[in-house]
Amino acid sequence: xxxxxxxxxxxxxxxxxxxxxxxxxxxxxxxxxxxxxxxxxxxxxxxxxxxxxxxxxxxxxxxxxxxxxxxxxxxxxxxxxxxxxxxxxxxxxxxxxxxxxxxxxxxxxxxxxxxx
Amino acid sequence: xxxxxxxxxxxxxxxxxxxxxxxxxxxxxxxxxxxxxxxxxxxxxxxxxxxxxxxxxxxxxxxxxxxxxxxxxxxxxxxxxxxxxxxxxxxxxxxxxxxxxxxxxxxxxxxxxxxx
DNA sequence: CTGCATCCCAGACGATACTG
DNA sequence: CAGTATCGTCTGGGATGCAG
Numbered sequence: 443x444x445x446x447x448x449x450x451x452x453x454x455x456x457x458x459x460x461x462x463x464x465x466x467x468x469x470x471x472x473x474x475x476x477x478x479x480x481x482x483x484x485x486x487x488x489x490x491x492x493x494x495x496x497x498x499x500x501x502x503x504x505x506x507x508x509x510x511x512x513x514x515x516x517x518x519x520x521x522x523x524x525x526x527x528x529x530x531x532x533x534x535x536x537x538x539x540x541x542x543x544x545x546x547x548x549x550x551x552x553x554x555x556x557x558x
Numbered sequence: 559x560x561x562x563x564x565x566x567x568x569x570x571x572x573x574x575x576x577x578x579x580x581x582x583x584x585x586x587x588x589x590x591x592x593x594x595x596x597x598x599x600x601x602x603x604x605x606x607x608x609x610x611x612x613x614x615x616x617x618x619x620x621x622x623x624x625x626x627x628x629x630x631x632x633x634x635x636x637x638x639x640x641x642x643x644x645x646x647x648x649x650x651x652x653x654x655x656x657x658x659x660x661x662x663x664x665x666x667x668x669x670x671x672x673x674x
Numbered sequence: 675c676t677g678c679a680t681c682c683c684a685g686a687c688g689a690t691a692c693t694g
Numbered sequence: 695c696a697g698t699a700t701c702g703t704c705t706g707g708g709a710t711g712c713a714g
Contacts, residue, residue: 499697
């Protein structure tokens, strides 16, 4: 097996590396919501049924730090902040798209109820 | 947003559901290793540089419970156990394949050293 | 050989309160 | 409006030891 080192952390598989970047509950759903146009913090917050400010803020910050997203701050009062997908982020979209499709397929196969 | 309920747990996105099934450090790499032929516990263990018996056992068990893998026990002494991918498991392979490709691409973009 | 039991830790995530 | 701070909980994962 190969072996990748980044930030003093060792990864043993490419899948492990990808998930360390865009895994977790919110990162891919966030990129997906931003794939076509920028959105502001509150828009993103309202697009999830439940997400704490903390997790939204933390997830966005990490995506910005890893260059999947860019942050634009407008010096208005009250401030307006917009998040946009970057070129790097766009390269993740096809993967997220197929993961989503597969997700719906799995949900179907597993006979899971979708609540209205 | 839709909303899925399975085992008294609520999922809000298809991605979240997929990752609950095949996410984590080992599940996709395990399915990948089993895509073409069955392997036994010890073979799988040796194919990872480091993995505890506990995590290998736990990951395999969950994949079997969720029908991505099937387990065959041979009543020999000492026992031999083989794991095979199922039809359901095979449907995950294309996704894992593209995630892997994307992983290598990301590792490249990020300029990460691959250790020999 | 296979794999469970136990103990432990770090990190993910939630809830609430507070600020520029 | 867009966060940060703090605290608490739960799970993923590692280490070790034992068992059929």
